[in-house]
Amino acid sequence: MRADIRVKICGLRDAAAVQAAADAGAAYVGFVFFPKSPRHVEIATAAALAKEVPVGVAKVALVVNADNAQLDAITDAVPLDMLQLHGSETPARVAEVKARYGLPVMKAVGIATAADIPQIDRYAAVVDQLLIEAKPEKAAVLPGGNGVPFDWQLISGRRWTVPWMLAGGLTIENVADAIRQTGARQVDLSSGVESSPGVKDAGLIARFMAAARGD
16 A cells, blocks of 8 residues: 555645645645636636645645746735746746745656656756656647656666656556656646546546555
C-alpha cells in the first residue's frame, strides 16, 4: 500500500466535484483560469468553491502565461495556497511571481525526450514544486499533457531539490505503473476522472485514489 501518495485533482468547476475530491482524500484541488480549457472557471466561481474546500486540502490556481493584472484579480478574490504556472513562463518570471504574491509556486515542465530533462533543473532552482508532464504537440490548443503520458523511463530514478508531481495521461489503469516506474510520490490528473470534458465523476475520483495508493 502506498498510503503516502499525494494526489491533486485539477480542473474542478462545481461544489460536488470539490466535495468528491476531498472525500476521496485528495491533497490538492486545482482551479483552472484559462478560457480555452473546458475546465475554466470564472474568478467569482472559484472564490466560492475555494470556501468549500476543507482545511488541510491545498487550493491551487492554474494559470497560463498570466500577467500581473490577471494574477492580482485571482489572488485578491480567491483564498489560495499555491500558484501553478502552466505556460511558457521563464525561470525569471517564476521567481518574479513568487516574490510578488508570497505564495508557493509550482511550475509545469513538459517532457518529450531526454533533451528536455535539463530544463527541469533550471526551474527547480526557483520553484517550490515541479509538475512534470507530457510536452504538448506544437499543434495542441491547450498547454499541458492533454491526457497523454510521456515515456516515464526518462525520469526513472531521478530526484530534484524540490518536491515534484507527475502528470499527463494518468488513469485508474496506469497510475500504479506510473508510480512504480518514476518513483513519484505525488500525482496530478484532470481528464482521467471525468465522464466528459470538464465534468468530474465522483466514482472515478474514488477509484483513482484507491489505485494510486494501492488500496
